[in-house]
Amino acid sequence: MHHFRYSGETLHCENVDLAAVAQLYGTPTYVYSTATLVENIDRLRRGFGNLDVQVCYAAKANSSLAILRQFANLGAGFDLVSGGELRRVLAAGGSIKRSVFAGVGKTEAEIRLALEKGIYAFHVESEPELARINHIAGLVGQRAPISIRINPDVDALTHAKVNTGKSDSKFGIPLKHALLAYEACARFKNVRIRGVQMHIGSQLTEIGPFQEAARKLAALAAELKAVHNIEYISVGGGLGIVYKDALASGSPDWWAAQPAERRPLTPEAYGEALAPILAPLGLEVMIEPGRFLTGNAGVLLSRVEYLKRGSGKNFLIIDAAMNDLVRPAMYDSYHEIVPLRRDTTRRALVADVVGPVCESGDCFAHDRQMQEVGEGEHVALMSAGAYGFSMASRYNSRPLAAEVLVNGSGFELINARETFEQSIAGERIPKFLQ
Numbered sequence: 001m002h003h004f005r006y007s008g009e010t011l012h013c014e015n016v017d018l019a020a021v022a023q024l025y026g027t028p029t030y031v032y033s034t035a036t037l038v039e040n041i042d043r044l045r046r047g048f049g050n051l052d053v054q055v056c057y058a059a060k061a062n063s064s065l066a067i068l069r070q071f072a073n074l075g076a077g078f079d080l081v082s083g084g085e086l087r088r089v090l091a092a093g094g095s096i097k098r099s100v101f102a103g104v105g106k107t108e109a110e111i112r113l114a115l116e117k118g119i120y121a122f123h124v125e126s127e128p129e130l131a132r133i134n135h136i137a138g139l140v141g142q143r144a145p146i147s148i149r150i151n152p153d154v155d156a157l158t159h160a161k162v163n164t165g166k167s168d169s170k171f172g173i174p175l176k177h178a179l180l181a182y183e184a185c186a187r188f189k190n191v192r193i194r195g196v197q198m199h200i201g202s203q204l205t206e207i208g209p210f211q212e213a214a215r216k217l218a219a220l221a222a223e224l225k226a227v228h229n230i231e232y233i234s235v236g237g238g239l240g241i242v243y244k245d246a247l248a249s250g251s252p253d254w255w256a257a258q259p260a261e262r263r264p265l266t267p268e269a270y271g272e273a274l275a276p277i278l279a280p281l282g283l284e285v286m287i288e289p290g291r292f293l294t295g296n297a298g299v300l301l302s303r304v305e306y307l308k309r310g311s312g313k314n315f316l317i318i319d320a321a322m323n324d325l326v327r328p329a330m331y332d333s334y335h336e337i338v339p340l341r342r343d344t345t346r347r348a349l350v351a352d353v354v355g356p357v358c359e360s361g362d363c364f365a366h367d368r369q370m371q372e373v374g375e376g377e378h379v380a381l382m383s384a385g386a387y388g389f390s391m392a393s394r395y396n397s398r399p400l401a402a403e404v405l406v407n408g409s410g411f412e413l414i415n416a417r418e419t420f421e422q423s424i425a426g427e428r429i430p431k432f433l434q
């Protein structure tokens, strides 16, 4: 559920008319809903009932400082995958002591920084990484807290590019080698075993793979608790969101109307299924949600530049492009596209919704049926709060978009649109070309 809906004929985020945001800050602009962020984390926590879960928000989903601050204020730690993300969390006032450091390619500088700032644990993905962490911890005179990322060999049944828990993925250490890997840890003098972790993939909409993987990891965790005295188990992130009926899914009525077998996984069902597997372990439980927390809490506002009528095909050309929101081009993903001003008297339009970038992949939707909209009007791409701005680039020398956070009836710019001067600030013409 979320807080984007039509009030009268205009699309609102909470109590803010999104047309006012587009008018004030221009487009393309990302807009996020505070109430949705808060509700999402509350629902996820409450889903586990009496079991207390530590939420480490996966910063890569949306690492804008204001978003990080919101989650820090709500007591979350962070799942970090780079030194840059770690520094963002610090800049936002978040706690590194509650945060974990994941990723297959941690550099020496990143390991040093994380140790210096008191990281809760490194989520280790390979033996050479373990050796490196051990070495650096020795140099700085610390014992590095570590957990091993286990690959449980479970198919997350999601898009190949975000399916990470199969045995052929680059992530983690196979379950069958786990005990040996932990024994190897015990031989490294400068590391301290703290827990065990997995993350099987992203945008999962069924409980089956989560349950299967959690059962496998829980069995291992029980052994690790007995042998190595671990403190926590992390089951990763991956809980999916609704993309197809994104706008309607803001309302509880939509959820109530879905037949049980077609109802997408809810945070309540997720917690209810996992809590009985995890609670008996008597360990701290960590989750690392990214997309679920921010995905449906954000939209991308864009202006219609042209409606180009072709032979047999219409193109709605908007001012947002694949550099702003790469998910459709990268994962063939679906984003619902709705007009900021609804007008039921208009004709329907079937069009490809495309951006101005010079690539045929710069297409947000194929043969999409929608209300006819014309030049100068605005649309919102729904469910754009996760893996939207955080994956943006400057391709085609387009500046990074602006970001706005809504809170009730108010809204504030949280990231100004990049200027041309900022975008070329680090560039130089070398002497030999002058």
Ligand SMILES: *Cc1c(COP(=O)(O)O)cnc(C)c1O
Pocket (backbone or CB within 6 Å): 058, 060, 061, 079, 102, 103, 199, 201, 202, 203, 236, 237, 238, 239, 288, 289, 290, 291, 292
């Ligand atoms: C990306 C990632 C997550 C978050 O995934 P979502 O699908 O956004 O919930 C959590 N943990 C790790 C290790 C990740 O790489």
